[in-house]
Amino acid sequence: MLELGYWSFAAVSLLIKGGEIVTGDARYVADIFCAGETITRIDRDLDAPGAEVIDASGKYVFPGFIDPHTHIYLPFMGAFAKDTYETASKAALVGGTTTIFEMICPSREMSAAEGFRLWNEQAAGKSACDYTYHMGVTRFDQANAEQLREIVKAGISSFKIFLAYKGAFGIDDTELYHTLRLAKELGVVVTAHCENETLVAERQKELLGAGLTGPEQHHESRPPIVEAEGVHHLMTFAEMTGAHVYIVHLSCDEALREALAGRHRGVNVTVETLIQYLVLDKTDAERPDFEGAKYVMSPPLRDKRNQEVMWNGLRSGEVQTVATDHAPFDFKTQKVMGRDDFTKIPNGIPSLEERVNLLFTHGVKSGKLDLHTFVNVASTNAAKIFGLFPRKGAIQIGADADLVVYDPTYRGTISAKTQMMNVDYSAFEGWEIEGRPSAVTVRGEVAVRDGKFVGTVGRGRMLEREPTHF
């Protein structure tokens, strides 16, 4: 019996030996001991009889990466995104992401409480990694406002609004104003999709009317100034209400300038870009034979010159986070719905699995980002903005033992054939990557080893977050 007791203790302790720990502000070689779900010791030459040992020598040890913007359950444009919490969380973990934020996107007919319940049902018991939500406010009235207060009390301390998608998720200016007022009162940050929906709708009609129907027309229908106008609009409303706002998927120079102008006026605004805006450009959406549809997302991919603007924004601290806006729709059965009409192509690309490796390869290895900036924009900043720090996004005593042992010498190739995401294509097919996680832990349990998922489906928890934006 004693021995049984010893082994059951041993099963929940983990020692990560000899890695080079890199966080947002520190870099040193040490061992990390995790008792149960938590980091309890960090020191040189730790000894822990009975603990599971991971040899991290020659490797980096990063805090678990955080994707602050994903879609997993998503009824959208007549289709359902392909992943489930099981497939998405496995893909996230294999790629080094240990916490995901999903957007709850209720239809305008659905109440906030119904949306919260529906999304929770999709996730509960099915995720292998921890998760939380941004609560979509797709309608604002008194009944919904009362429900939003309850949802914030239940641990969801961020909202999501759409200034685009008229008739689907989009809210009008009166709703925008009152959503921001409520957020300010509750100390909740409001994440926002910024595009002028009227300009998009009118441009779409003109293009289709002129017989221009291909996927490459998508970016013609929503040029950079349409996004910049959306950001300017949000900045005005945030300035009037004092609400803290976070611009999701910012894609271009014009939009960034509007955000920075707001910041200079005192608006509390943080900015997210996406991995695809850093490494892809609008010529991908111009590929022949409808292949461009794989690259249709909103805001659209931009002129290549914007990539450098986004990299510089990350390096200088103008842009805080790199997310994915992961939205997997099959090419053969779903994207094809828009073959004769680009406005019917389900928007989004799958990139949850590849975000960290692409950012390491194209950011760190190319010399565009130092290691600390890499950790900050892919993990720590999101934890700080959304009320998870230092439980997540940190390597320190008392933090959750979500750790990524990262092999910078690994070389591999991205392919839909080997990916964990449940979708029939990769936007990065055949791309080389330099570096990948060799081990990933979720609250002290090893979930990935050498690129293989070895974790536990259902172990992921919904993270409750306190409001921090007063």
Ligand SMILES: [Zn+2]
């Ligand atoms: Zn999104």
